[in-house]
Amino acid sequence: MAQSRKKFVELAENRVSRVIKDLRLIGNLSNKSNYEYSDEDVEKIISTLRNEVDKTKKRFESVTSKKKDLFKL
Secondary structure: OOHHHHHHHHHHHHHHHHHHHHHHHHHHOOOOOOOOOOHHHHHHHHHHHHHHHHHHHHHHHHHHHHHHOOOOO
């Protein structure tokens, strides 16, 4: 496995695992016996998270689409 691939896998696994842990912690905020929040609060959280995931997806897609746009004879 190439060094750049190893580094990607290592960083991706660590970062995605950290995000999953943090998402679960955000989910813990749903306990109404411990926290008070509105539907608008929830929608804002979910919307913000979705937007960030969409931005990340587009960054990966733009890397691959740039390669397709190259002109070669």
